[in-house]
Amino acid sequence: MKNLLILSALTLAALSSGAGAQTAQDILNRVDSAQKSAKDVSFRLSGTASLESSAQKIDLTVKSIPAQSVARLQFLAPDALADNVVVADKNEVRQYLFLTNQITVTPVKKAASSAGFGGLDFTQLSNAATLLSQYSVKLLGTTGAAGSRLFQLEATPKGTGSTDKARVWITEAGWRPTRLQLVSSGNKVLADLTVSSYKVNAGLTAAGLRALPKDAEIIRQ
Amino acid sequence: MKQTRAGKIKTLALGAALLGSSAGAVNLDFGVSYQVDTGRTAGNFWQYAAARVGVSEVSALGGTLSAGVSNRAVDLGYALGLSLPPLGAVSSRTDLALTWRGGLRLSSRATGTAGPVALNAGASFFTTSATAVDPLAAWTFAPTDLRDRGLAADLTARYRVNRTLVAVLGAELGAQNQGFVGLESRRDLTRVLAPSEGDDPTLEPATERTGTLTFRAGARTGQGVLGVTGGLTYATEAGLSLGLDALAGRGQMGSGNTGFTYGLTASVTVPELLGEGSSLRLYSAYEPWRTASAPLRVGAEASLPLGPGQLSLDLRGGRSAGGTAGFGARVGYRLPLGGSGASDSGSTPDTTTP
Numbered sequence: 001m002k003n004l005l006i007l008s009a010l011t012l013a014a015l016s017s018g019a020g021a022q023t024a025q026d027i028l029n030r031v032d033s034a035q036k037s038a039k040d041v042s043f044r045l046s047g048t049a050s051l052e053s054s055a056q057k058i059d060l061t062v063k064s065i066p067a068q069s070v071a072r073l074q075f076l077a078p079d080a081l082a083d084n085v086v087v088a089d090k091n092e093v094r095q096y097l098f099l100t101n102q103i104t105v106t107p108v109k110k111a112a113s114s115a116g117f118g119g120l121d122f123t124q125l126s127n128a129a130t131l132l133s134q135y136s137v138k139l140l141g142t143t144g145a146a147g148s149r150l151f152q153l154e155a156t157p158k159g160t161g162s163t164d165k166a167r168v169w170i171t172e173a174g175w176r177p178t179r180l181q182l183v184s185s186g187n188k189v190l191a192d193l194t195v196s197s198y199k200v201n202a203g204l205t206a207a208g209l210r211a212l213p214k215d216a217e218i219i220r221q
Numbered sequence: 222m223k224q225t226r227a228g229k230i231k232t233l234a235l236g237a238a239l240l241g242s243s244a245g246a247v248n249l250d251f252g253v254s255y256q257v258d259t260g261r262t263a264g265n266f267w268q269y270a271a272a273r274v275g276v277s278e279v280s281a282l283g284g285t286l287s288a289g290v291s292n293r294a295v296d297l298g299y300a301l302g303l304s305l306p307p308l309g310a311v312s313s314r315t316d317l318a319l320t321w322r323g324g325l326r327l328s329s330r331a332t333g334t335a336g337p338v339a340l341n342a343g344a345s346f347f348t349t350s351a352t353a354v355d356p357l358a359a360w361t362f363a364p365t366d367l368r369d370r371g372l373a374a375d376l377t378a379r380y381r382v383n384r385t386l387v388a389v390l391g392a393e394l395g396a397q398n399q400g401f402v403g404l405e406s407r408r409d410l411t412r413v414l415a416p417s418e419g420d421d422p423t424l425e426p427a428t429e430r431t432g433t434l435t436f437r438a439g440a441r442t443g444q445g446v447l448g449v450t451g452g453l454t455y456a457t458e459a460g461l462s463l464g465l466d467a468l469a470g471r472g473q474m475g476s477g478n479t480g481f482t483y484g485l486t487a488s489v490t491v492p493e494l495l496g497e498g499s500s501l502r503l504y505s506a507y508e509p510w511r512t513a514s515a516p517l518r519v520g521a522e523a524s525l526p527l528g529p530g531q532l533s534l535d536l537r538g539g540r541s542a543g544g545t546a547g548f549g550a551r552v553g554y555r556l557p558l559g560g561s562g563a564s565d566s567g568s569t570p571d572t573t574t575p
Contacts, residue, residue, distance in 0.1 A: 073307065079337070079381065080336040080337035080381055081307055081336065082384045083384075083409065086306040086307050095304055095306040095307065095310060097309065097310065097334050097339075098381075098407075099337070099338075099339045099381050099387065100332070100334050100339045100341075102310075102332075104302065104304040104310040104312070106302075106304040211458070213433070213456065213458070214456075214458075215462040215490060219310070219312050219332075221300075221303065221304055221312065
């Protein structure tokens with residue numbers, strides 16, 4: 001699950017981080033400038049991920065308003081997590097649990113120090129510059145014809161001792177990610193997700209991103 | 222003179238700053254309640270009234286503390302939680318109340334959710350009745366164990382069989398030992414969002430939730446009760462929620478004899494009816510089969526922002542197993558002192574698990 005979150009984070013990171021076409025940095029800069037005009041970004045991540053050795057279907061939507069540091073993750077699959085929602089902003093992380101109809105509210109300071117995201121600061125989902133600074137990114141390959149080339153990038157976390165890698169496919173058409181993979185040190189694909197329903201400037205509002213069921217019980221932590 | 226005043230103001234400002242910065246969102250709570258019932262024997266005013274002042278959401282010992290003092294008791298609460306989004310969360314809460322007459326009530330509850338499994342366990346030990354601490358405790362929506370002393374425990378496990386189906390298994394031990402099993406089907410009422418260009422047509426389309434409908438069916442058996450249960454809840458995205466639950470079977474009847482009995486509980490919650498940030502809940506419960514709780518309980522609970530804080534008004538009433546009727550009212554005010562937690566951006570009122 002931690003891996004999955006890193007992937008989602010990387011997607012946003014790829015969307016909003018920083019460089020002309022043939023080096024990894026160039027590509028990221030293009031993505032960055034394409035994204036800078038975006039007030040809001042939303043997309044759907046779907047595919048499979050290996051959770052506790054067995055492959056599971058993963059399907060979630062990510063919505064973000066970077067300027068306001070608000071991000072929302074909503075699960076559609078697996079069944080065990082379906083309808084669960086995570087909303088993060090500068091101050092707190094709210095988690096809606098469908099099974100118990102509860103919302104946990106955790107101050108960001110506390111959330112960052114807890115193990116839930118495996119050290120990943122969830123609120124940085126919409127602050128990609130910070131996030132990407134923790135990864136070394138290189139260009140693995142390019143396919144397709146000019147104008148619709150597909151770049152394959154690989155990101156390795158810096159200084160964590162981890163050899164897990166994340167691969168991100170970026171399309172030249174729109175400078176956005178289309179596919180994500182998380183690969184273990186043994187070159188085993190842990191997660192393979194495609195990006196769809198990608199939208200920018202859809203008129204998302206912070207209030208809409210923050211909306212959670214009002215009849216839920218609230219637990220402050 | 223002027224200097225003294227300036228000094229005082231400085232001290233106050235410093236105090237406020239300290240409270241605001243180091244303690245986060247601390248709340249000051251005030252509450253007064255009064256109850257009358259037909260079973261009343263002579264006594265002074267304070268036997269039927271309670272006035273409490275307390276603090277809540279004080280960050281301490283890695284969790285949050287609450288404490289209060291009333292004309293009936295002193296109380297202390299400690300809550301601790303850990304949230305692991307998106308997998309789940311654990312939280313616990315322990316409350317202690319000591320009445321001035323020497324009674325003690327200690328209760329503890331822990332809840333945990335991890336993926337498809339959720340557990341909720343509670344235990345309590347008491348040497349005085351719940352109404353000795355809170356005069357309105359008998360008529361809450363959730364049944365209150367009204368014994369004068371005892372031990373009680375309960376456990377509920379929920380397992381998500383698939384996206385829409387949850388299996389529930391639980392037990393209540395103490396005054397009336399019983400167990401229950403059930404199935405809960407929760408369906409999101411959704412509306413399909415228009416697909417965007419270039420989407421994979423094989424994926425199911427993205428949807429938006431407009432509300433939920435929950436159906437419950439099960440059975441309950443134990444000391445003095447054997448019955449089938451059913452219920453439904455309808456909730457809209459705007460926050461309106463309607464719930465209805467019923468039990469039918471064999472148990473203690475309204476007359477006190479054993480035979481065919483039934484129970485009905487209903488509640489409706491309406492947000493924003495009394496202005497932005499307000500909440501109103503009406504409830505009624507008729508459960509003659511419960512031997513240790515008031516068989517009839519009705520209430521109206523309102524909460525609305527007033528000035529810098531939140532005002533709450535509760536009206537509750539009911540009938541006891543002994544046949545005495547009563548009602549009571551409570552007015553409370555919660556004043557946040559600094560921090561951002563209490564002046565929440567969301568208008569959802571905080572609720573507590575029954």
